[in-house]
């Protein structure tokens with residue numbers, strides 16, 4: 001792999017630069033709009049900034065019964081600094097990453113939160129104001145930087161692999177943290193020539209404990225990674241892909257790696273002209289969403305499919321039959337406006353997030369070269385599955401759901417879909433509760449499929465606190481079996497990962 005070519009591809013136009021005083025005044029307008037809207041829209045608490053470098057609570061306020069058998073840490077990652085020095089970012093994805101650790105032990109819960117100390121975070125903390133642009137915020141008069149990691153915000157997801165807890169972004173390196181103290185250890189280079197390469201936020205764990213991942217480098221190269229269970233690189237290569245779009249997630253099956261490529265290509269020319277990364281994507285409703293299946297054992301074996309134009313962030317899981325038919329569950333939007341508009345509008349206090357994703361079952365038939373899909377009812381996101389079924393057939397899909405006439409962004413319910421029987425269980429909170437991702441934890445290593453806990457967080461915008469909620473998956477509709485409340489709220493996060501201790 002030619003690392004220099006890859007880095008140059010990613011940096012065409014300069015991914016970041018220093019902000020001018022005029023530009024800073026414009027970001028201050030966004031901050032004023034956000035602050036002015038907060039009283040009338042309590043849900044804007046989900047996009048607040050955490051001012052402290054660390055947060056800590058030794059004993060959360062408990063209700064219900066936390067099972068003694070559940071011992072471990074729920075890590076969650078999130079953009080938690082959406083403004084600095086009176087200047088506000090223009091997109092939900094832009095803020096600096098803060099790792100949260102909820103430790104559950106003997107029926108008690110503690111919390112530690114700590115910002116990931118990337119070079120960008122440290123430089124801007126020291127300066128007291130924003131220095132660099134981000135995914136959706138790029139203003140004029142900016143100069144080139146040397147590496148994507150200079151603007152790495154490590155804010156999207158988290159996984160423990162080997163001895164490291166990895167804070168994941170998608171434009172640059174995974175960022176290693178100490179799993180106990182959350183202290184930053186620095187960027188991970190899987191191999192010397194891979195330093196600074198994009199490493200996406202949704203690695204997939206295989207049945208042998210190894211990790212698969214990808215990175216989208218510019219508009220033409222898809223970097224694939226396969227990392228063994230101890231954290232050593234088995235293989236990495238860059239595959240050329242024409243019109244590489246925004247691609248946030250992927251899937252594995254027993255024999256394949258699967259990518260869905262929405263018709264949202266990146267214009268490197270527009271980036272070169274000074275646009276933000278977000279503003280450099282073009283939505284093409286007349287083009288199909290491409291599907292690429294790559295053989296795990298020979299990355300040159302690639303098969304392409306097409307489905308109607310659509311957009312997605314997340315895939316629940318995929319698996320394949322003996323005859324090679326691939327089944328994949330993803331959360332499908334009709335277009336990309338949720339990312340290009342709604343996640344921007346929310347930063348200035350406006351609500352335009354009205355289109356929700358729908359759980360969609362995609363089937364790929366390699367013999368005919370055909371793809372078919374069926375969309376299920378419901379308005380959902382943040383799909384999770386029993387991690388033991390990653391890349392294998394799974395029965396259940398857990399999603400955050402928007403029920404009723406919810407006149408605000410986000411979700412107010414949790415739903416578990418039984419894909420085999422086409423039934424579901426739902427628990428609906430009050431509309432003041434913003435429901436976040438809940439991970440699936442088998443009650444024991446040998447527990448039957450479905451015999452699991454669902455663990456995640458909710459933001460109570462009336463009480464202004466974040467709460468950890470635990471459900472018995474089989475009795476989801478009965479409501480949480482236990483909760484633990486922080487004495488403060490956290491901004492809305494993206495993804496979590498549970499580690500038993």
Ligand SMILES: [Fe+2]
Nearest residue numbers: 201313494495
């Ligand atoms: Fe994600």
